[in-house]
Amino acid sequence: MKEFAVFWGCTIPARFPFIEKATRVMFDDLGARIHELEGHTCCPEGTLVKANDPDTFYTAAARNLALIERADLGLVTPCNGCYSTFKETQSHLKTNWRERDEVNERLEKEGLHYDGTTNVQHFVEWLADSMGAGLIASKAKKNFWGMNIAVHHGCHLLRPQPAVRWDDPLHPKKFEELVGALGARVIDYPTKMQCCGGALDRVGQRESSLAFCRRKLHDLQNHNVDAMVVGCPSCFQQFDLNQAALQRANENVHVPVFYLSELIGLAYGHEPEELGLDMHRVSVQPFLDKWAARQADKTHLALDFDVALLNKCDNCRACKDDCPVCKIDPTFQPNDIIRDLVDGKIDEVIKDESIWKCIECFTCLELCHSEIGMAETFRKLKVIALREGYGPEAVPAGYKTFMETGTLGKPKMSARKKLGLDPLPDDGGDVMVRIMAESDDSKGSED
Ligand code: SF4
Ligand code: SF4
Ligand code: SF4
Numbered sequence: 001m002k003e004f005a006v007f008w009g010c011t012i013p014a015r016f017p018f019i020e021k022a023t024r025v026m027f028d029d030l031g032a033r034i035h036e037l038e039g040h041t042c043c044p045e046g047t048l049v050k051a052n053d054p055d056t057f058y059t060a061a062a063r064n065l066a067l068i069e070r071a072d073l074g075l076v077t078p079c080n081g082c083y084s085t086f087k088e089t090q091s092h093l094k095t096n097w098r099e100r101d102e103v104n105e106r107l108e109k110e111g112l113h114y115d116g117t118t119n120v121q122h123f124v125e126w127l128a129d130s131m132g133a134g135l136i137a138s139k140a141k142k143n144f145w146g147m148n149i150a151v152h153h154g155c156h157l158l159r160p161q162p163a164v165r166w167d168d169p170l171h172p173k174k175f176e177e178l179v180g181a182l183g184a185r186v187i188d189y190p191t192k193m194q195c196c197g198g199a200l201d202r203v204g205q206r207e208s209s210l211a212f213c214r215r216k217l218h219d220l221q222n223h224n225v226d227a228m229v230v231g232c233p234s235c236f237q238q239f240d241l242n243q244a245a246l247q248r249a250n251e252n253v254h255v256p257v258f259y260l261s262e263l264i265g266l267a268y269g270h271e272p273e274e275l276g277l278d279m280h281r282v283s284v285q286p287f288l289d290k291w292a293a294r295q296a297d298k299t300h301l302a303l304d305f306d307v308a309l310l311n312k313c314d315n316c317r318a319c320k321d322d323c324p325v326c327k328i329d330p331t332f333q334p335n336d337i338i339r340d341l342v343d344g345k346i347d348e349v350i351k352d353e354s355i356w357k358c359i360e361c362f363t364c365l366e367l368c369h370s371e372i373g374m375a376e377t378f379r380k381l382k383v384i385a386l387r388e389g390y391g392p393e394a395v396p397a398g399y400k401t402f403m404e405t406g407t408l409g410k411p412k413m414s415a416r417k418k419l420g421l422d423p424l425p426d427d428g429g430d431v432m433v434r435i436m437a438e439s440d441d442s443k444g445s446e447d
Contacts, residue, residue, distance in 0.1 A: 001076075001119065001130055003033040005068045007086075009079040010042045011233035016259075018276025019233060023078045023123065023261040025275065029139060029268050030131060035073055040064050043085040047202055055102070061089035062103045062114040070112065074119035076126045078261065080232035083122040084156035084164070090116050091163035122157055124231045124260060125166045128174035133181035141269035143183025145307065146294035146344055147287070149263075150187040150225045151175050152216070152239065154232035155195045178260065179229055182267045183311075191219045198238035213242045217253040227256040227287045229263055244281035256284040266291075297344030304380055305341070313372050314342045319364045323374075325357050332357040334364070334374045341377070350385040356392055406432035 006027070012019050027034050041060055044050075050057035065086060068075050077083050093100040093116055104114055121129070127136055137143075158169040167174045170193065176186045197212020217239070220228055230236050240257045247253060257280065265275045277284050301307055313335075320326075320335045332354055340349050349355060358378035365373025385391045402408055406429025416423065 001074045001121075001126075002031060004035070004074040004076045004119075004121075004126075005037050005071060006034040007040065007043070007064070007068075007075055007077040007079075007082050008036075009077060009082040009233070010045075011081070011237070012079060016233055016236060016279075018279045019078065019236065019259045019261065022259060022265045022270075022275045025270055026261040026264045026268075029264075030135075032076075034076075035071065037067050037071055039067055043079075043082040045081055046085060046088075047199055055099075057085075058089055058093060058099060059103050059106050061085050062093060062100075062116075063107055063110075063112060065089065065116070065118050065120075066107055066112040066114040068118050069115055074121065076121050076123050078123040078231065078233075078259075080122065080154040080156040081234055083120065086118075086120045087163045088160075090118075090120065122166075122231065124157060124175050124178070127178055127260070127264075129166060133174075133177045136178055136264065137181035137183075140182055140267040142267055142295065144179075144263070144267065144291065145183045145298050145311070146342065147184045147291055148187045148224055148226045149179050149184040150189055150192070150220050150223065150228045151179055152196065152228050152230050152235055153193070154230060154235040157231060175231065175260070179263070182263060184263075187220075187223050187225050189219050189223045189225070191216045196232075196235040196238040198234045198242075201238070201242070209238070210242060210246065213238050214246060214251065214253065217243060217246075217255050220255045221253070225255060226290055227258055227284070229258045229260050231260050240281050247282070254282065254286070256280070256282055256287040258284065258287075294344055297346075301341065301344065301346060304384060305377065307342075309372050310338060310342050310377070312370060313374065313377075314338050316370070316372075318369070319367045322363055322367055324361060324363055325359060329357065334358060334378070337381075338374060338377065341381075346384075350381055350388055351390050353392060355381045355385060356395075403436060404433065405429050 008020060012023075024034075041064065042049075043064060044057055044060045046057070049060070065075070075086065077086070093103065093114070100114070100116070107114055127133075153172055153175055156164075157175070158164055158167055158172055161169055180186045194216060195212065196216070197209045200206075200209035200212065228239060230239065236257060236259060239255070243253055243255065243257070262275050262277060266272070272278065272284070272288060277288075298307060301310075317335045320333070323332070323334055325332045326334070337349060337352075337354060355378055358375060360375040360379060362373060362375050365371065365375055382391065382395075386395065398408060407427055410427075411424050413423065
């Protein structure tokens with residue numbers, strides 16, 4: 001759906017207006033027509049309201065949904081908490097018809113009726129299922145090539161089943177596919193599916209809550225993550241605001257945190273100031289600086305390589321154990337060299353004599369389901385290495401011999417005679433040397 005009611009919830013407009021801004025910009029860029037209905041209340045938040053009074057919780061949620069039903073719209077929310085409240089309410093009232101009747105008795109006094117028919121989507125779900133990763137990627141002006149980004153889903157985006165059922169709650173992939181479609185390397189990490197712990201803060205357990213936050217941030221740092229991306233304001237609060245509190249206490253944590261719509265905004269060419277990224281508590285500047293440097297690396301790399309193919313090969317690694325050279329010399333890992341290239345380390349790669357270990361046997365090309373192979377990449381690397389003055393001495397020496405004689409070896413006359421072989425016709429070495437000398441002269445005169 002491209003036309004729907006947007007439900008911002010309380011947290012985003014109250015605490016993180018820059019998330020609202022980036023999400024509005026994103027909807028606009030994607031051609032979505034959003035409706036903002038009057039009369040909504042807090043979704044309401046589960047821990048604080050439902051634990052006190054389930055009737056109030058379901059009545060408030062059903063009232064919000066009834067307003068959207070009356071407008072005959074679907075709902076998209078950029079908040080895990082609101083999403084969870086609505087999905088859980090729909091699931092609960094679907095089977096508990098007596099409670100649904102009681103809720104409707106209350107609502108009907110206000111001229112409203114709840115059916116439970118609203119299509120409720122989280123904005124990540126909307127991006128993945130209604131728009132599709134391909135479309136999201138197609139509108140990007142700059143991508144996150146070379147950036148390591150980790151996704152934190154947040155519990156209530158995916159759980160509990162059966163209330164929520166749009167991706168695997170234990171092994172989700174759709175959020176990560178969106179980030180990957182923006183060109184980033186999506187980093188897997190052990191605590192990925194662990195809750196942010198923010199709910200503990202709300203019930204007075206601040207130290208435990210910070211321990212959750214710290215654990216995940218250390219895990220991300222250990223995985224060289226450049227940024228984490230979230231789709232929930234409570235998760236954002238935990239990893240941005242509370243991370244800033246840890247920094248103030250001199251803890252060694254620094255992981256910039258983005259909302260998915262902010263990342264999309266940057267990829268679509270919006271400036272950080274327009275998106276309000278300077279309002280984050282944890283500076284995103286290190287990420288932006290590295291990103292700018294990576295864009296320059298990519299331009300440099302694209303002069304010699306097809307960067308899209310390099311990325312594809314880097315993400316694949318399917319033939320990593322098949323290279324015959326690796327089998328006898330495990331220090332040669334062609335896939336690692338491809339990764340270093342994708343990481344923009346071309347200056348280091350061409351100085352490393354490992355690139356000369358690729359014997360261009362084309363085994364990887366023959367096995368490659370995408371017909372990419374690595375031999376061509378290694379050949380180009382060797383050319384660049386020589387151009388820049390690197391490479392084993394034997395290579396320029398052999399080339400020099402060829403340029404001086406037109407051959408790399410003369411026939412052994414005594415051995416031929418012993419075997420009764422006739423002399424071979426004169427070789428064309430002199431001709432070749434003359435041709436190349438004349439070509440050099442004419443190049444010189446053109447210069
Ligand atoms: S990760 Fe935290 S804020 Fe996010 S949904 Fe779970 S408890 Fe809520
Ligand atoms: S072409 Fe190079 S990288 Fe590929 S299998 Fe042969 S030696 Fe290994
Ligand atoms: S050469 Fe082909 S099979 Fe091997 S890693 Fe690259 S893309 Fe995958």
